[in-house]
Structures are given as structure tokens and as C-alpha cells.
Amino acid sequence: MANELNLIQIEEIMELLPHRYPFLLIDRVTDYTLGESIRAYKNITFNEPCFTGHFPGKPIFPGVLILEAMAQAAGVLGFKTVGNSDQLYLYAGIDNARFKRPVVPGDRLDFDVKLVKEKRGIWKFAGVASVDGAEACSAEFMCAMRKM
Numbered sequence: 001m002a003n004e005l006n007l008i009q010i011e012e013i014m015e016l017l018p019h020r021y022p023f024l025l026i027d028r029v030t031d032y033t034l035g036e037s038i039r040a041y042k043n044i045t046f047n048e049p050c051f052t053g054h055f056p057g058k059p060i061f062p063g064v065l066i067l068e069a070m071a072q073a074a075g076v077l078g079f080k081t082v083g084n085s086d087q088l089y090l091y092a093g094i095d096n097a098r099f100k101r102p103v104v105p106g107d108r109l110d111f112d113v114k115l116v117k118e119k120r121g122i123w124k125f126a127g128v129a130s131v132d133g134a135e136a137c138s139a140e141f142m143c144a145m146r147k148m
Contacts, residue, residue, distance in 0.1 A: 006030075006031045006033075007028070007030060007031070008076065013028075013029065013076060016075070016076050017072055017075055017076065017079075018088065018148075019072060022048070022049045022050075023068070025065060025068055025069035025072050026040045026041075026069060026076065027040075027041055027042050027043055028040060028041055029073070029076055032077055034081045035081045036114065037077070037113065037114045037115065038073050038076060038077040038111075038112075039110070039113075040076065040110075040111045042069055042109045043108050043109075044061050044105055044106065044107045044108070044109055045105055045106075046105040050062055050065060051105065060104060061102075061103040061104065063097070063099050066099075066103065066109065066129050066136065066137045067094060067097060067137070067139055067141070069109065069111060069129070070111050070113055070125075070137075070139065070141070071089070071091060071125075071143060073113045073127070074089065074113050074125045074143055075089040075143065077113065077115065078123060078143070078145065086147055087145050087146065088145070088148050089123070089144070089145055091141065091144075092141075092142040092143055092144040093142040094139055094140070094141045095140045095141070096138070096139060096140050097139040098139070099137050100135045100136055100137065100138075101134060101135070101136050102136075103129075103137075107131045107132075108131065109129055109130075110129065111127060112127065112128045112130070113126070113127040113128075114126050114127070121144060121145045122142055122144050122145075123142065123143045123144075124140065124141075125140065125142070125143070126140050127139055
């Protein structure tokens with residue numbers, strides 16, 4: 001069970017991340033350890049704007065948005081670790097991305113992201129996105145901290 005002190009609601013997420021609808025892809029953080037890891041989730045609803053074209057009659061949440069959501073969780077961890085400032089976290093690379101199952105409306109997409117290392121403003125993470133305990137996506141990715 002997550003420690004309530006490590007729960008981050010949407011209002012604080014919006015203070016930490018510059019993203020807004022329709023690109024704010026984290027609904028809640030359920031746990032984190034500064035400088036180590038974060039757990040978060042997104043509820044996937046039929047109202048997501050991507051479903052009008054991906055795919056009509058067979059809505060599947062795009063893999064690139066799953067990867068973006070993992071990076072946003074990593075951004076929350078980064079800002080909580082070093083403090084929110086006039087910085088942005090930008091993708092610097094994605095490696096070994098794998099997609100194991102489709103994510104559809106009604107799913108709760110859970111993210112488990114771990115910091116692998118940080119060197120000179122480049123943060124390397126390993127993340128897994130899952131639905132009901134079944135892995136939907138995994139990837140290693142790097143984010144660079146840059147001034148806005």
C-alpha cells in the first residue's frame with residue numbers, strides 16, 4: 001500500500017509539469033522515492049482525443065503516448081528530486097521499446113519508472129506500463145534537463 005505522503009494528486013502534477021490537456025498524461029502518482037523510482041497511473045477513457053483517429057471502431061491507445069506518459073512520470077520524479085524550476089525535461093533517446101498488448105478505453109495504465117543513472121543533466125530511466133498486472137509496454141529512455 002502506498003504511503004499517503006508519497007501520493008501526488010493532479011493539482012501538484014500540474015504544478016510540476018508544463019503539460020496540459022490533451023497532453024497531460026498522468027492522473028496520479030501513487031508512490032515515489034526521491035532519486036530512485038515513481039509509480040503513477042492514467043485512466044484511459046473513450047473521451048481521449050486520439051481515439052477519433054486511432055482507430056475508428058477499434059480504439060487503441062497509441063504506443064507513443066504510452067512512452068510519453070512514462071516520460072512525464074519520470075519528469076515528476078526529476079522535479080520532486082531536484083526541485084521545480086525553469087527547467088524542462090526533454091526526450092533525449094528511447095531504447096528497447098516493446099509493446100506487449102493493446103491499451104483500450106476502460107483500462108488503467110500503471111507506470112513503474114526507475115532512475116538508472118544521471119550524468120551531467122542526462123537522466124536514464126527504465127519504465128514498464130501495465131494493465132491489470134499484465135505488461136503493456138517497456139522501454140529504456142533518456143531525458144535531458146534544459147532551461148525553458
